[in-house]
Amino acid sequence: EIVLTQSPATLSLSPGDRATLSCWASQSVTIYLAWYQQKPGQAPRLLIYDSSNRATGIPARFSGSGSGTDFTLTISSLEPEDFAVYYCQQRSNWPPTFGQGTRLEMK
Amino acid sequence: EVQLVESGGGLVKPGGSLRLSCAASGLTISNAWMSWVRQAPGKGLEWVGRIKSKADGGTTEYAAPVKGRFTFSKDDSQNTLYLQMNGLQTEDTAVYYCNTGGDFRGTFGHYWGQGTLVTVSS
Numbered sequence: 103e104i105v106l107t108q109s110p111a112t113l114s115l116s117p118g119d120r121a122t123l124s125c126w127a128s129q130s131v132t133i134y135l136a137w138y139q140q141k142p143g144q145a146p147r148l149l150i151y152d153s154s155n156r157a158t159g160i161p162a163r164f165s166g167s168g169s170g171t172d173f174t175l176t177i178s179s180l181e182p183e184d185f186a187v188y189y190c191q192q193r194s195n196w197p198p199t200f201g202q203g204t205r206l207e208m209k
Numbered sequence: 210e211v212q213l214v215e216s217g218g219g220l221v222k223p224g225g226s227l228r229l230s231c232a233a234s235g236l237t238i239s240n241a242w243m244s245w246v247r248q249a250p251g252k253g254l255e256w257v258g259r260i261k262s263k264a265d266g267g268t269t270e271y272a273a274p275v276k277g278r279f280t281f282s283k284d285d286s287q288n289t290l291y292l293q294m295n296g297l298q299t300e301d302t303a304v305y306y307c308n309t310g311g312d313f314r315g316t317f318g319h320y321w322g323q324g325t326l327v328t329v330s331s
Contacts, residue, residue: 134315136317136318138254138318140254144323145306145308145321145322145323145324146246146254146306146318146321147321148317148318148319151313151317151319152317157319158319189253189254191254191317193315193316193317196270197256197270197272197273198244198256198259198316199256200253200254200255200256201253202253203253
């Protein structure tokens with residue numbers, strides 16, 4: 103199965119900062135990569151699908167890029183509600199797999 | 210608006226069985242790709258299995274840790290997806306979420322339920 107590795111494990115930033123989260127795949131997933139946000143006690147929320155498409159209702163400060171094995175989620179200017187855990191997920195091969203997550207915490 | 214509501218979780222002994230339900234509104238489950246994803250306490254996300262839309266063959270696939278023990282079924286009249294879990298093990302303890310791509314084919318979770326907790330313990 104395809105292994106997704108996220109970096110960093112924890113990111114400490116302040117509101118207004120720019121956040122850059124990375125996800126590497128053990129083999130090419132072409133563009134079939136998504137990003138989710140999860141807050142404590144809540145279900146994951148889809149932010150980005152197919153590498154760079156924002157899901158319905160997602161603010162423009164969230165953007166995704168990459169193809170093949172290297173992907174990035176960028177949050178251009180952090181809002182207080184953005185502090186959460188972020189997961190990448192591929193659907194190129196069965197089974198779909200998730201990265202281990204990046205915790206975005208407030209400095 | 211698509212809504213998914215899971216139910217059926219609870220405490221079960223090792224070796225026991227449980228059936229989870231995922232009631233959908235705002236979409237017709239036979240026309241959508243539906244999946245179950247689980248999250249063990251304090252851990253990351255793990256895909257359990259999926260069922261494709263009827264138009265894409267309606268086939269099911271399961272992740273290796275649950276293959277042969279877990280089974281999907283659907284009641285189209287109730288617009289509800291079920292996850293039958295047999296031979297439960299302590300490592301199956303998790304919050305179980307159903308999700309769907311809605312109008313999108315493929316296995317991304319555009320819509321998620323709130324989850325239901327399954328605890329396997331003696």
